[in-house]
Amino acid sequence: MSKGIFQKMLDGELPMPKAAKTLGARILEVDAESGTIKMEFDAKLEFTNPVGNIQGGFLAAMLDDTMGPALTATLNENEFAPTLELKVNFIAPAKVGKIHGKGRVISKGGSVCVLEGELYQDGKLVARSSATALIRKIIK
Numbered sequence: 001m002s003k004g005i006f007q008k009m010l011d012g013e014l015p016m017p018k019a020a021k022t023l024g025a026r027i028l029e030v031d032a033e034s035g036t037i038k039m040e041f042d043a044k045l046e047f048t049n050p051v052g053n054i055q056g057g058f059l060a061a062m063l064d065d066t067m068g069p070a071l072t073a074t075l076n077e078n079e080f081a082p083t084l085e086l087k088v089n090f091i092a093p094a095k096v097g098k099i100h101g102k103g104r105v106i107s108k109g110g111s112v113c114v115l116e117g118e119l120y121q122d123g124k125l126v127a128r129s130s131a132t133a134l135i136r137k138i139i140k
Contacts, residue, residue, distance in 0.1 A: 005080070006072040020065050023058070028100075030073050035105030037070040043099050043121075054094040056127075059119060063088060063129040066101035067115035071133055074105060081113060081133040094119070094126040111135045 008014040024042025047058040064083055071081050103117040115131040
């Protein structure tokens with residue numbers, strides 16, 4: 001059986017997506033059976049807003065890049081799952097530095113999936129999200 005895109009990235013056979021590289025994303029732990037993942041991001045000075053906090057759009061992208069891979073790890077090799085809807089709650093300001101993400105698949109139906117994720121900095125919750133994704137077949 002051939003590997004899916006996600007496993008090929010984990011094995012270093014494919015590069016991380018450019019958006020994930022921009023965010024300094026690293027996969028720390030993944031459990032495909034339970035649909036969970038732990039991520040780490042580098043919140044860079046270039047991501048800050050006028051008051052020096054990480055701009056919310058970058059946090060939303062980090063959350064999407066946490067929940068998406070949690071689902072992707074559960075997919076068959078010929079499937080992908082674009083995000084249809086993303087809701088973010090900003091809890092506390094995030095600063096330049098390491099941010100850790102936790103993501104999980106809440107429900108995986110035949111095509112519609114519900115996801116949740118959180119971002120933490122120095123052990124403190126800074127943002128949380130929920131998302132809906134749709135499983136699609138890769139057409140070659």
